[in-house]
Amino acid sequence: MLFLASQAGAQGEPHAVMARARELRLWEERGWRLLLHYRKGLFGARSEISNRDFFISPSGRTDPQGELEATLRAFLEPEAQDRNTEPACLFPARYDWLRERLGNGSLAERSCPRFDTWRQDLQANALTLVFADAYLNNPSSMYGHTFLRLDQAAHSEQERLLDHAVNFAAISETDNGVLFALYGLAGFFPGRFSAMPYYLKVQEYSNLESRDLWEYRLNLSRKAVDRLVAHVWELGRADFPYYFFNKNCSYQLLPLIEAADPSLHLSDRWPLYVIPADTVRSVVRRPGLLAGLSYRPSQVTKMLQRRGRLTGEEIHGVENLIGPGAETWRSLEDLPVERQALVLDSAVDLLEYRMDYKRNAPETSKDIQRRILLARGRLGLPPLTFEPRTPPPPHSGHETGRLALGAGIAERPFLELSWRPALHDLLDPGQGYAPHSSLEMFHLSLRHEARHGKTTLQSLDLVRILSLSPRDPWIRKPSWKVEAGIRNAGPFGLTLGSGLAWRLGGRDVAYLLAEADGGLGGALRENHRLGGGGSAGLLFTVAPRWRLQAEASYRAYALGDKRPEARMRLEQAFDIATDLSLRIALERLGRSEEALFSLQRYF
Amino acid sequence: MKRGALLAAAAVLVASAVAYAKQNDAGCGVGSLIFKDNEPVQQILAATTNGTFGNQTFGITTGTLGCDSGGLIKTSKAQENFVTANWRDLSKEIAAGGGEYVDSLASLMGCSKAATPDFARFAQSRYEVLFPARDTAPQAMLKTLRKEMAKDATLATSCSLL
Numbered sequence: 001m002l003f004l005a006s007q008a009g010a011q012g013e014p015h016a017v018m019a020r021a022r023e024l025r026l027w028e029e030r031g032w033r034l035l036l037h038y039r040k041g042l043f044g045a046r047s048e049i050s051n052r053d054f055f056i057s058p059s060g061r062t063d064p065q066g067e068l069e070a071t072l073r074a075f076l077e078p079e080a081q082d083r084n085t086e087p088a089c090l091f092p093a094r095y096d097w098l099r100e101r102l103g104n105g106s107l108a109e110r111s112c113p114r115f116d117t118w119r120q121d122l123q124a125n126a127l128t129l130v131f132a133d134a135y136l137n138n139p140s141s142m143y144g145h146t147f148l149r150l151d152q153a154a155h156s157e158q159e160r161l162l163d164h165a166v167n168f169a170a171i172s173e174t175d176n177g178v179l180f181a182l183y184g185l186a187g188f189f190p191g192r193f194s195a196m197p198y199y200l201k202v203q204e205y206s207n208l209e210s211r212d213l214w215e216y217r218l219n220l221s222r223k224a225v226d227r228l229v230a231h232v233w234e235l236g237r238a239d240f241p242y243y244f245f246n247k248n249c250s251y252q253l254l255p256l257i258e259a260a261d262p263s264l265h266l267s268d269r270w271p272l273y274v275i276p277a278d279t280v281r282s283v284v285r286r287p288g289l290l291a292g293l294s295y296r297p298s299q300v301t302k303m304l305q306r307r308g309r310l311t312g313e314e315i316h317g318v319e320n321l322i323g324p325g326a327e328t329w330r331s332l333e334d335l336p337v338e339r340q341a342l343v344l345d346s347a348v349d350l351l352e353y354r355m356d357y358k359r360n361a362p363e364t365s366k367d368i369q370r371r372i373l374l375a376r377g378r379l380g381l382p383p384l385t386f387e388p389r390t391p392p393p394p395h396s397g398h399e400t401g402r403l404a405l406g407a408g409i410a411e412r413p414f415l416e417l418s419w420r421p422a423l424h425d426l427l428d429p430g431q432g433y434a435p436h437s438s439l440e441m442f443h444l445s446l447r448h449e450a451r452h453g454k455t456t457l458q459s460l461d462l463v464r465i466l467s468l469s470p471r472d473p474w475i476r477k478p479s480w481k482v483e484a485g486i487r488n489a490g491p492f493g494l495t496l497g498s499g500l501a502w503r504l505g506g507r508d509v510a511y512l513l514a515e516a517d518g519g520l521g522g523a524l525r526e527n528h529r530l531g532g533g534g535s536a537g538l539l540f541t542v543a544p545r546w547r548l549q550a551e552a553s554y555r556a557y558a559l560g561d562k563r564p565e566a567r568m569r570l571e572q573a574f575d576i577a578t579d580l581s582l583r584i585a586l587e588r589l590g591r592s593e594e595a596l597f598s599l600q601r602y603f
Numbered sequence: 604m605k606r607g608a609l610l611a612a613a614a615v616l617v618a619s620a621v622a623y624a625k626q627n628d629a630g631c632g633v634g635s636l637i638f639k640d641n642e643p644v645q646q647i648l649a650a651t652t653n654g655t656f657g658n659q660t661f662g663i664t665t666g667t668l669g670c671d672s673g674g675l676i677k678t679s680k681a682q683e684n685f686v687t688a689n690w691r692d693l694s695k696e697i698a699a700g701g702g703e704y705v706d707s708l709a710s711l712m713g714c715s716k717a718a719t720p721d722f723a724r725f726a727q728s729r730y731e732v733l734f735p736a737r738d739t740a741p742q743a744m745l746k747t748l749r750k751e752m753a754k755d756a757t758l759a760t761s762c763s764l765l
Contacts, residue, residue, distance in 0.1 A: 156716070158706040161689075195663050199689055199707070207691070236663025341699070348695055366737050376698040377730030383701035383723070 011108040014076040020102055021072055027064040031097050034259040035231060037238075038064055048247070048255075050190070051239040056087060072098060075107055084114045090237070093230035093259070115233055122164055124150035124229050126291075127220050127260070129253070130165070131280050131394055132205045133212040136300060137477040139439040139465045141211065142423055144276035144394060146250045148257075149198050149215065150229065160215075161199040166232055168193050168252040170242040191242030191252065193235045202296070208357050210300040214393055216283060217291040220261055228260035250276035257283075264289070273421060275400045277432075284395045297388045300475070303349035305388055306342065307474070314343050319473075321347040322354070322368055332375075341384055344376040350474055397432025398424075399579055399602035406583070406598025416458060416596060418445035426466065426539050427547050427573040428602075429581065435507055436468035436539070447489070461485035468511050468539075470503035479511055488589055491521025497535065508540050517555050524561040531557030533564075545575035566590060579603070682711045682764070687741040694734060697726045712752070713764030721757050 011017075026032055036055075038045040047054075047061045055061055057070035071087065071094055080086040088095045089112030099107040128149040134142040147167040155162055170189035183189050205211045220228070240252060251274040254267035266282050284290050297305070307315060317331060321343070332340055351369050355361045402420045407413065420443040424433045443461040448454070462485045469477040481497040499513035516532045535553035542548060549571050556564045571585040579602040586595050686693060689704050696702035701723035709722040726733065729751055733744050749765050752758040759765070 155710070156706075158703055159710050161703060161707045162685075162710060193663060197684075197688075199685065203688060203692075233663060345695075345699065352691065363737070370734070370737050373694055373698040373734070374731060376695075377727055380727065381700055383696070383699050 011076065012102075012106045014073075017076060017102060017106045018069065018072060020106070021068065021098070024101065026098070026101055027068040029101070030262045031101070032064060032068060034255060034262055035094055035097060035234070036060070036064065036067060037240075037255055048240055049238040050241055051237075054234075054238045056091075079110070083110075083112055088112065089115050091234050093227060093234050096227070096230060115230075118233065119229055122150055122229060123152045123154060124164075124225050125153040125222055126151040127218045127225055127228060127257070129216040129218060129257075129280065129283055130201070131214040131216065131276065132209075133214065133298075133394055134434040134437065135209045135211045135298075136434075136475070137467050137469050137480075139434070139437040139467050141209075142434055142437060142439050144250075144280075145205075146253055146276045146279060147201065148253060149201075150225070151217075161197075161202060163198045164195055165198045165201045166193060166195050166256075167201070168240075168249050185244045187241045187243040187247070189242045190239040191247070191249075192239060193232060193252075195232065206296065206298045210298045212298045212301055212391075213296040214280075215294040215296060216280060217293070218257070218283065219289055219291040220257075224260040228256065231256065231259045245273045248274055248276075250274055250279040254279055254282070275422060277394050277397065278400055281395045281399075293393060295388060295390045295393070299349070300353065302386070302388065303346070303353060303474070306346050306349060306386070309342060310346060314339065314346075315473075317343055318346045318350055321372060322351045324364060324368070337379055337381060338384070341376065341379055341381050344372055344379075345384065347372050348376070353474065392431045394432050398429050400424075401603045402428075402600055403603060404583070404598045404600040406596050408585075408594055408596030408598075410592060410594035412449050412451050415448045415450070416445055416598065417448075418443065418458075418598070420444070425464075427549055427571060427583070429545075429573075429575050430507060436470065436501070436509055438464065438466040440464040443485075456489055457486065458489050459485065459487045461487070468501040468509055470501045470509050472503075479513060481513060481515075486521075491519040491524050491529075493517060493519040499534075504538075504540075506541055508538075510536075510538050512536050515553070515555065517557075519561075525563075526560045529557040529560035529562070531555055531559070531562075542572075546572065548572040682708070683742060683745060685711055686745050690741050697723075697733065698730055700724065700727045709762070711764065712749075712762045714758065714762035718757060718761030722752075722762070725752070725755060725758060 032038075033045070037048040039048055044062060045064050049055075049061070052058075055067055055070075056074050057063060057066045060067035060070065071091065074087040075095055075098065077087075083089055088107075088110045092112060092115050095107065095110065128151055130147050130149050132145040132147075134144065147165050149160070150164050150166060151160070152163050168191055170183075170191050172183070172189055202213065205213055235256070241247060251267070258264050258266055264286065266279075266286065307318075310318065314335075321332070332343060335343065348369065351365060351372065355365050355369075400422050402418075404416075404418045404420075406416045406418075408416060420440060422441045423439045425438045425440055426436070440461055441463050443459070443464065445458040445460075447456050447458040449456075461483065464481075464483045464485065466479075466481040468479045469475070479499050479501045481495065483493070483495040486492050495515055495517045497513035497515035499511060501509050501511040503509055512534065513536075514532070514534050518528070518530045520528050533553060533555035535551060537549065537551035539549050540547065550569070552566075552568045554564065554566050556562075567587070567589045569585065569587040571583060574582040574584075576582055581600045581602075583598050583600055584596070585598075587593070685708060689707075692702075692704045693708065696705045701720070705723045705726065706719055709719045712722070714722050726748065729748075732751065733739075733747055752762060752765055
């Protein structure tokens with residue numbers, strides 16, 4: 001018996017191993033805390049994982065020591081008949097960690113067929129953090145989404161599609177869109193990790209959702225990647241409560257990376273809310289962690305970039321090609337072969353965009369698609385190289401929070417303090433953000449009048465979204481807006497708007513929206529109003545760091561307080577330094593006018 | 604008492620493992636997933652939970668769509684699933700003479716790096732044979748491709764997973 005115990009790889013005597021674990025107080029170590037996802041709470045440690053299956057001890061969720069002892073005891077049991085259901089194979093990361101910490105002769109080497117097969121199929125040797133950017137006409141996607149990709153050693157850069165992605169998301173049980181959103185916000189869905197081929201993620205984000213993907217390759221050692229793979233296997237049986245604001249897709253990736261390499265501290269400071277772009281910044285700023293960055297443009301981005309290479313006549317040719325007429329083919333054959341290929345590729349792009357990946361595409365569209373692809377194939381050309389123009393990456397954008405301090409004058413002088421946790425308006429520096437999209441949540445402004453010494457709530461925008469879609473011959477989406485909150489120390493209002501926008505050159509746009517507006521509040525006669533109207537605006541870049549936005553709106557009310565409201569506003573922004581801007585706003589609401597100068601700091 | 608707790612824990616583990624193990628192998632089909640079914644409003648709301656399609660079906664220990672491989676698609680089905688999921692991109696790239704999807708398919712068919720450009724040219728020249736009708740099924744295209752490749756001297760020897 002002594003002889004067996006002294007062989008490396010053999011299991012030690014259970015009491016001795018348990019005593020050693022207690023002596024080392026292993027449950028206090030960062031490695032254990034990370035594998036069990038314990039967080040320090042008001043009443044001690046508590047795991048972020050909520051389901052029983054993840055813990056071996058009944059009180060495992062709140063008892064790191066108890067869980068460690070129960071785990072070690074389970075590991076010290078003799079090997080079970082069914083290798084795949086025994087604790088060492090359900091929790092291989094814990095097993096490896098304990099084995100490493102307790103030293104040779106503590107725990108025997110174990111083989112786990114299912115886990116080993118899975119790990120061999122993955123063959124992961126590097127980790128990439130993938131960021132899915134915003135999609136067209138949907139500012140709420142400006143928050144982005146992040147997931148991981150496990151890069152296989154044998155795969156070249158051209159074979160990344162065959163790698164596997166690890167994703168954390170809420171598991172929804174409802175089809176109802178509104179409930180879906182509410183549940184996600186309130187934490188009613190469990191969040192789980194899943195693994196799938198990367199090409200499925202690319203199909204989903206790049207094609208179906210037209211979102212650009214940014215692949216941040218990380219510098220993790222092979223050992224760290226192995227640890228991550230083992231831990232992902234363990235997390236297959238874990239449920240996390242999912243909260244859109246702070247325990248979301250991005251938040252849960254960081255503890256996972258930390259579990260792989262405990263020397264990294266990426267998730268220590270995420271109190272109220274976590275925005276995916278911030279998690280990417282956290283990784284990028286860590287010295288030595290980022291190995292490289294690749295850009296994978298979405299289908300729509302590629303379509304527009306390809307179109308940028310066509311002449312006006314060729315663009316008309318593309319539009320004709322996807323129509324049903326037969327005479328359009330003649331002009332195509334006059335072009336040089338490479339131009340024909342470019343035109344045909346654009347035609348496929350546009351047709352696919354119009355078909356929109358719907359399940360029941362019209363038969364005529366499929367016929368046209370086939371005709372175009374046959375013609376393309378017959379050209380027999382080698383593939384045209386397509387070098388995408390790479391925009392500024394998402395982590396280069398301004399920080400997501402904004403604090404502003406200003407002084408202004410209305411009837412009397414005042415000071416104004418405003419805080420906006422997220423995210424971006426039309427006058428914020430545009431680099432790294434989707435153009436012509438504005439998403440603001442919980443923007444709070446307080447005003448203080450020195451003379452009377454009173455501080456009032458000037459505005460609280462719960463949500464303010466503006467999506468401008470400038471008229472484009474190929475992309476026809478409505479411009480729209482949603483605003484809910486209190487403005488100008490007035491009633492609580494809800495505004496919905498829809499309309500058109502036009503590109504004037506560069507990033508400049510003009511827009512026109514029809515709006516419906518409702519309000520509730522004591523300041524209103526009969527405490528409510530309901531009506532509509534419209535607004536017109538202009539966004540203009542005067543110079544590289546100087547932008548202005550002018551807007552005028554008029555609303556008439558049919559119910560409740562029928563006094564109409566006319567508003568004009570001119571606001572300018574000057575970028576002084578990175579994450580520091582000056583704003584000058586002039587506004588006229590009805591008969592009252594005000595001016596405000598404020599310094600804005602992004603953090 | 605400790606032993607009782609341990610036995611209970613083991614029982615729970617075994618029971619849940621058995622529950623996880625009980626699935627039917629429905630063929631690992633992924634083709635049905637690549638369609639956009641949501642209305643725009645739902646898409647906007649879905650941004651709050653980042654609910655992506657098929658998350659329930661890609662659970663790590665339960666396997667992919669009933670496949671008993673721990674969330675990954677078995678190698679034997681890899682070619683079929685790749686062709687089905689990436690049908691549109693593959694069709695475009697085969698017509699265009701190559702690209703990332705074509706290279707990935709070559710890799711799945713076991714073609715050596717040197718033979719990959721030959722594979723791309725070969726597929727392009729056989730476009731009409733591979734896609735004979737408007738509604739060619741992915742599995743049919745793959746079958747035809749394998750058959751054609753077997754007839755080609757270079758590819759039959761350079762691609763090991765035909």
